[in-house]
Amino acid sequence: SQQGEEDPQALSIQEGENATMNCSYKTSINNLQWYRQNSGRGLVHLILIRSNEREKHSGRLRVTLDTSKKSSSLLITASRAADTASYFCATDARHFTLGSSNTGKLIFGQGTTLQVKP
Amino acid sequence: DAGITQSPRHKVTETGTPVTLRCHQTENHRYMYWYRQDPGHGLRLIHYSYGVKDTDKGEVSDGYSVSRSKTEDFLLTLESATSSQTSVYFCAISERSVWTGYGYTFGSGTRLTVV
Numbered sequence: 001s002q003q004g005e006e007d008p009q010a011l012s013i014q015e016g017e018n019a020t021m022n023c024s025y026k027t028s029i030n031n032l033q034w035y036r037q038n039s040g041r042g043l044v045h046l047i048l049i050r051s052n053e054r055e056k057h058s059g060r061l062r063v064t065l066d067t068s069k070k071s072s073s074l075l076i077t078a079s080r081a082a083d084t085a086s087y088f089c090a091t092d093a094r095h096f097t098l099g100s101s102n103t104g105k106l107i108f109g110q111g112t113t114l115q116v117k118p
Numbered sequence: 119d120a121g122i123t124q125s126p127r128h129k130v131t132e133t134g135t136p137v138t139l140r141c142h143q144t145e146n147h148r149y150m151y152w153y154r155q156d157p158g159h160g161l162r163l164i165h166y167s168y169g170v171k172d173t174d175k176g177e178v179s180d181g182y183s184v185s186r187s188k189t190e191d192f193l194l195t196l197e198s199a200t201s202s203q204t205s206v207y208f209c210a211i212s213e214r215s216v217w218t219g220y221g222y223t224f225g226s227g228t229r230l231t232v233v
């Protein structure tokens with residue numbers, strides 16, 4: 001089952017507006033990451049927030065993390081048409097299985113598709 | 119994407135045939151992963167590798183096998199392709215375990231159609 005679930009599934013806004021996407025997860029984590037995927041391309045790492053952090057900024061991106069609610073949000077401020085893409089959260093859910101590598105693997109949500117209209 | 123190449127980019131194959139997808143990296147990263155992406159399912163982990171000849175299963179490993187005989191190459195084999203394996207396959211690499219706060223670098227993907 002998916003560890004992360006994004007909300008909403010789709011979002012359409014006008015250029016200049018802010019876009020907020022939410023992610024909920026199920027198990028304890030070390031960190032949570034956000035990725036962007038342009039149509040027909042691979043995912044690109046945007047930002048990482050550790051479990052002991054509550055907020056992080058990178059340019060026009062702002063990520064919050066609430067470990068008590070097992071949720072995160074990604075805010076893109078002053079959106080541009082070039083921000084049109086799908087956005088995924090990913091968590092490093094641990095799997096303590098005998099004989100496993102126990103390296104930690106990223107589990108991705110289903111993504112939020114953002115359309116920014118010029 | 120810099121440092122990671124997937125081949126082929128597109129492939130059409132017939133049901134029942136074996137198919138091998140290749141992921142090649144020039145970053146000398148230890149960790150490599152294969153995901154598949156399907157509408158309504160997001161990305162799901164198939165197999166991953168934490169070193170040469172060290173691999174493990176992900177959540178959707180049935181019908182797939184992998185091999186990593188050298189650091190730079192991670193091969194994904196569909197032993198007998200089925201229509202349910204029609205998907206876009208992504209390879210990803212990571213220098214260190216994601217637990218230490220490292221992200222993935224993704225390849226551009228392989229679009230596989232099984233007819």
